Amino acid sequence: xxxxxxxxxxxxxxxxxxxxxxxxxxxxxxxxxxxxxxxxxxxxxxxxxxxxxxxxxxxxxxxxxxxxxxxxxxxxxxxxxxxxxxxxxxxxxxxxxxxxxxxxxxxxxxxxxxxxxxxxxxxxxxxxxxxxxxxxxxxxxxxxxxxxxxxxxxxxxxxxxxxxxxxxxxxxxxxxxxxxxxxxxxxxxxxxxxxxxxxxxxxxxxxxxxxxxxxxxxxxxxxxxxxxxxxxxxxxxxxxxxxxxxxxxxxxxxxxxxxxxxxxxxxxxxxxxxxxxxxxxxxxxxxxxxxxxxxxxxxxxxxxxxxxxxxxxxxxxxxxxxxxxxxxxxxxxxxxxxxxxxxxxxxxxxxxxxxxxxxxxxxxxxxxxxxxxxxxxxxxxxxxxxxxxxxxxxxxxxxxxxxxxxxxxxxxxxxxxxxxxxxxxxxxxxxxxxxxxxxxxxxxxxxxxxxxxxxxxxxxxxxxxxxxxxxxxxxxxxxxxxxx
Amino acid sequence: xxxxxxxxxxxxxxxxxxxxxxxxxxxxxxxxxxxxxxxxxxxxxxxxxxxxxxxxxxxxxxxxxxxxxxxxxxxxxxxxxxxxxxxxxxxxxxxxxxxxxxxxxxxxxxxxxxxxxxxxxxxxxxxxxxxxxxxxxxxxxxxxxxxxxxxxxxxxxxxxxxxxxxxxxxxxxxxxxxxxxxxxxxxxxxxxxxxxxxxxxxxxxxxxxxxxxxxxxxxxxxxxxxxxxxxxxxxxxxxxxxxxxxxxxxxxxxxxxxxxxxxxxxxxxxxxxxxxxxxxxxxxxxxxxxxxxxxxxxxxxxxxxxxxxxxxxxxxxxxxxxxxxxxxxxxxxxxxxxxxxxxxxxxxxxxxxxxxxxxxxxxxxxxxxxxxxxxxxxxxxxxxxxxxxxxxxxxxxxxxxxxxxxxxxxxxxxxxxxxxxxxxxxxxxxxxxxxxxxxxxxxxxxxxxxxxxxxxxxxxxxxxxxxxxxxxxxxxxxxxxxxxxxxxxxxxxxxxxxxx
Numbered sequence: 008x009x010x011x012x013x014x015x016x017x018x019x020x021x022x023x024x025x026x027x028x029x030x031x032x033x034x035x036x037x038x039x040x041x042x043x044x045x046x047x048x049x050x051x052x053x054x055x056x057x058x059x060x061x062x063x064x065x066x067x068x069x070x071x072x073x074x075x076x077x078x079x080x081x082x083x084x085x086x087x088x089x090x091x092x093x094x095x096x097x098x099x100x101x102x103x104x105x106x107x108x109x110x111x112x113x114x115x116x117x118x119x120x121x122x123x124x125x126x127x128x129x130x131x132x133x134x135x136x137x138x139x140x141x142x143x144x145x146x147x148x149x150x151x152x153x154x155x156x157x158x159x160x161x162x163x164x165x166x167x168x169x170x171x172x173x174x175x176x177x178x179x180x181x182x183x184x185x186x187x188x189x190x191x192x193x194x195x196x197x198x199x200x201x202x203x204x205x206x207x208x209x210x211x212x213x214x215x216x217x218x219x220x221x222x223x224x225x226x227x228x229x230x231x232x233x234x235x236x237x238x239x240x241x242x243x244x245x246x247x248x249x250x251x252x253x254x255x256x257x258x259x260x261x262x263x264x265x266x267x268x269x270x271x272x273x274x275x276x277x278x279x280x281x282x283x284x285x286x287x288x289x290x291x292x293x294x295x296x297x298x299x300x301x302x303x304x305x306x307x308x309x310x311x312x313x314x315x316x317x318x319x320x321x322x323x324x325x326x327x328x329x330x331x332x333x334x335x336x337x338x339x340x341x342x343x344x345x346x347x348x349x350x351x352x353x354x355x356x357x358x359x360x361x362x363x364x365x366x367x368x369x370x371x372x373x374x375x376x377x378x379x380x381x382x383x384x385x386x387x388x389x390x391x392x393x394x395x396x397x398x399x400x401x402x403x404x405x406x407x408x409x410x411x412x413x414x415x416x417x418x419x420x421x422x423x424x425x426x427x428x429x430x431x432x433x434x435x436x437x438x439x440x441x442x443x444x445x446x447x448x449x450x451x452x453x454x455x456x457x458x459x460x461x462x463x464x465x466x467x468x469x470x471x472x473x474x475x476x477x478x479x480x481x482x483x484x485x486x487x488x489x490x491x
Numbered sequence: 492x493x494x495x496x497x498x499x500x501x502x503x504x505x506x507x508x509x510x511x512x513x514x515x516x517x518x519x520x521x522x523x524x525x526x527x528x529x530x531x532x533x534x535x536x537x538x539x540x541x542x543x544x545x546x547x548x549x550x551x552x553x554x555x556x557x558x559x560x561x562x563x564x565x566x567x568x569x570x571x572x573x574x575x576x577x578x579x580x581x582x583x584x585x586x587x588x589x590x591x592x593x594x595x596x597x598x599x600x601x602x603x604x605x606x607x608x609x610x611x612x613x614x615x616x617x618x619x620x621x622x623x624x625x626x627x628x629x630x631x632x633x634x635x636x637x638x639x640x641x642x643x644x645x646x647x648x649x650x651x652x653x654x655x656x657x658x659x660x661x662x663x664x665x666x667x668x669x670x671x672x673x674x675x676x677x678x679x680x681x682x683x684x685x686x687x688x689x690x691x692x693x694x695x696x697x698x699x700x701x702x703x704x705x706x707x708x709x710x711x712x713x714x715x716x717x718x719x720x721x722x723x724x725x726x727x728x729x730x731x732x733x734x735x736x737x738x739x740x741x742x743x744x745x746x747x748x749x750x751x752x753x754x755x756x757x758x759x760x761x762x763x764x765x766x767x768x769x770x771x772x773x774x775x776x777x778x779x780x781x782x783x784x785x786x787x788x789x790x791x792x793x794x795x796x797x798x799x800x801x802x803x804x805x806x807x808x809x810x811x812x813x814x815x816x817x818x819x820x821x822x823x824x825x826x827x828x829x830x831x832x833x834x835x836x837x838x839x840x841x842x843x844x845x846x847x848x849x850x851x852x853x854x855x856x857x858x859x860x861x862x863x864x865x866x867x868x869x870x871x872x873x874x875x876x877x878x879x880x881x882x883x884x885x886x887x888x889x890x891x892x893x894x895x896x897x898x899x900x901x902x903x904x905x906x907x908x909x910x911x912x913x914x915x916x917x918x919x920x921x922x923x924x925x926x927x928x929x930x931x932x933x934x935x936x937x938x939x940x941x942x943x944x945x946x947x948x949x950x951x952x953x954x955x956x957x958x959x960x961x962x963x964x965x966x967x968x969x970x971x972x973x974x975x976x977x978x979x980x981x982x983x984x985x986x987x988x989x990x991x
Binding site: 403406429437440474 | 559560561562563567630631634635637638642645646648649652653656657660664665667668671672675676678679
């Protein structure tokens with residue numbers, strides 16, 4: 008046993024939010040303080056983990072080890088995902104502190120649910136076997152649905168209901184795949200499955216079931232129908248969480264399974280090309296829908312549909328040029344998380360201030376919220392893929408992969424997607440420059456809500472400058488197989 | 492970053508970036524603090540520029556470079572070289588003057604903090620474009636320029652301004668996408684994007700040449716949007732709706748010049764002019780530039796709106812730079828590069844004058860200018876210098892550019908270009924001389940459209956002073972072209988040290 012050499016940091020990443028969730032449930036009046044303290048602690052630990060991780064680590068919880076016990080694994084890919092959720096999580100917690108201050112009823116439900124969701128999320132990124140992935144995925148889905156329903160409006164409840172059904176169906180399909188794999192190869196450990204699995208019908212069936220279940224939860228076109236109503240009608244901190252983090256979790260599982268179990272079996276070009284095609288359609292469809300929206304939060308939600316599409320371009324491109332494409336995709340996912348959280352927060356401030364999110368009437372609102380508008384614009388730059396931003400770096404890497412592969416159709420999609428993003432985002436940003444009358448009674452927005460949005464937005468700019476350390480972290484343990 | 496010299500390029504950026512960021516945070520009413528910040532930023536930048544110029548001129552070995560590795564092989568790098576300094580000097584000098592002008596022009600207007608904040612960002616992006624040491628960095632600042640000028644174009648907030656802003660965005664974002672595609676593609680072929688004297692792509696195998704031709708087209712099209720090459724010029728006349736200092740900056744320094752400057756970099760330091768010629772892309776570029784020169788002039792003839800006439804004149808004049816570069820000969824290159832400065836000085840003078848007329852008397856159209864020379868003699872004197880320069884009359888700066896361009900055309904064996912220059916000069920005369928005639932010899936109307944009284948002066952001091960300075964400079968750099976510190980001498984130095 009090498010347990011004594013293994014750092015406890017990954018375990019803390021799961022237990023701290025869990026404890027926080029329990030405490031905030033018990034001590035309801037101090038829930039916000041507890042929640043923010045937990046968030047700060049998780050953030051610090053995630054950073055500490057990033058600086059101490061030099062090679063991938065496997066931590067057997069309770070010392071049992073696979074195949075009996077529960078193992079936690081952390082490599083570069085999980086690390087980046089953990090950092091992503093830590094950063095966005097901290098931002099959302101601070102924001103929620105301001106947001107729910109005036110709504111103590113909701114706050115009581117929000118904090119335990121959100122910290123529970125965070126527990127599941129971190130557990131998911133650290134899980135070493137497909138069954139634990141299922142458990143965390145299910146927990147994540149349930150807490151996400153509960154959070155989505157938190158607003159209590161008819162729209163929120165309807166959206167959450169649909170979300171619940173999709174989420175359950177997705178997990179169920181995934182679970183069927185788990186059962187098939189376990190039955191066929193006698194293990195749920197991802198590494199063991201990677202060694203044992205062979206190309207046979209049952210593997211293929213598992214691949215199809217799990218992939219369909221997971222892209223349903225990731226809202227890949229044409230399974231995106233549930234996302235815009237659920238994300239747009241939730242309360243703003245929740246929208247930020249759902250769009251920035253929750254959809255990335257199911258994508259992460261898909262990527263893990265693909266990299267470690269299915270890809271080595273060579274399931275054929277059909278699968279990767281199909282996923283890429285759906286991704287491309289998502290980019291186009293999501294962007295066009297975003298352009299058509301008259302409500303700000305729906306616009307941002309459709310933008311999520313589009314941005315998730317890019318992630319799936321990684322499948323065909325990685326098949327052609329190898330790990331470089333995954334690097335690009337993860338960078339895009341990371342930048343999108345920060346940018347989208349900032350966008351939803353800014354939108355939340357606008358809704359709070361003006362009392363509505365009708366885009367056509369936004370001008371006099373945005374002109375009185377310069378910080379939120381700045382956050383919106385800066386985060387928007389990253390989504391458009393303009394420099395200097397993380398989105399630009401991600402697109403650059405992805406374009407590079409597509410050109411190197413000689414697959415020009417993806418190049419065209421990536422470029423058109425960027426232009427459409429500019430079109431729908433400037434639809435909003437342009438309102439900063441009208442001659443609007445200032446005649447509006449407005450609700451005050453707590454400064455912390457404006458500043459967290461802005462800080463996260465500036466974070467996307469930093470992602471555009473601080474690239475090589477992040478890519479080095481991502482490469483820890485070589486999660487994408489062969490390569491540098 | 493070992494030596495403090497490495498920080499010099501960052502200081503050049505910071506001298507406009509930091510005041511800009513602080514200004515954003517200032518409340519609207521702190522006029523004095525904002526003015527102090529603006530002017531001290533501009534003065535600090537000028538002092539830095541002077542110091543660097545001295546260093547480069549006397550000590551060729553000094554290298555000022557700031558470098559941050561983003562991805563292995565892909566650096567964010569700023570480097571000071573003679574060509575960069577030509578552009579940096581131009582933009583720093585004109586920034587100071589335009590800031591003074593804008594302070595006078597916008598007195599009492601709303602949203603001034605926003606305006607000056609983006610104004611400073613815009614200059615920062617321009618300086619970044621100038622200092623970029625590789626195509627990647629160039630692209631970054633080029634896009635930043637798009638983003639920071641958009642708020643200036645739509646600043647007035649009228650429907651017309653917003654439409655202009657929309658059209659500006661559509662053109663420049665599509666241009667940016669083309670440039671991005673060309674840049675990434677080039678990178679996948681060469682694995683490097685560092686600007687190198689005489690280019691870095693000539694070593695690629697023969698089979699990549701078709702790809703290189705396409706990349707050249709993509710890059711030039713992306714840059715051509717900002718440089719307003721026909722048929723990519725549509726945004727420019729529309730953007731005239733912006734305030735006069737913005738138009739002045741857009742036309743003389745920031746946007747169109749960034750495009751033209753990028754074309755210089757791509758032709759000389761990415762492809763290398765000899766290699767570009769051997770690929771067969773230089774002559775078509777010269778033809779596009781020639782078409783732009785003629786087309787812009789013809790369209791200018793038909794405009795009654797003064798600023799629109801000047802806008803089409805810009806379309807035409809900026810392509811002098813492009814044609815000088817595309818002719819693939821050192822003498823023509825001197826003409827093109829020196830025109831970067833000369834056109835800037837002349838055009839900014841003309842726009843300042845147009846702004847003075849609009850602010851003082853409410854004159855926007857040429858047909859309203861009858862006899863204005865008697866009411867505003869100083870302004871119109873400056874306008875006359877600028878117009879003579881555009882036509883190419885000696886001794887104004889524009890003559891020097893045209894002289895070198897013509898010599899260069901002969902040297903390159905492209906005699907037809909002289910024909911283009913002659914036609915263009917005639918057209919320039921045809922659209923500027925009537926304006927001058929009306930202004931000086933027409934009879935003034937009973938009352939001006941919207942006259943404001945400035946006592947004994949013809950207009951506000953902050954408006955007149957920059958106009959006179961740029962007007963005088965346009966004259967002086969022409970008269971003193973043969974002295975060692977003239978833009979012409981600097982252009983020759985660039986050509987000797989870098990390109991041939």
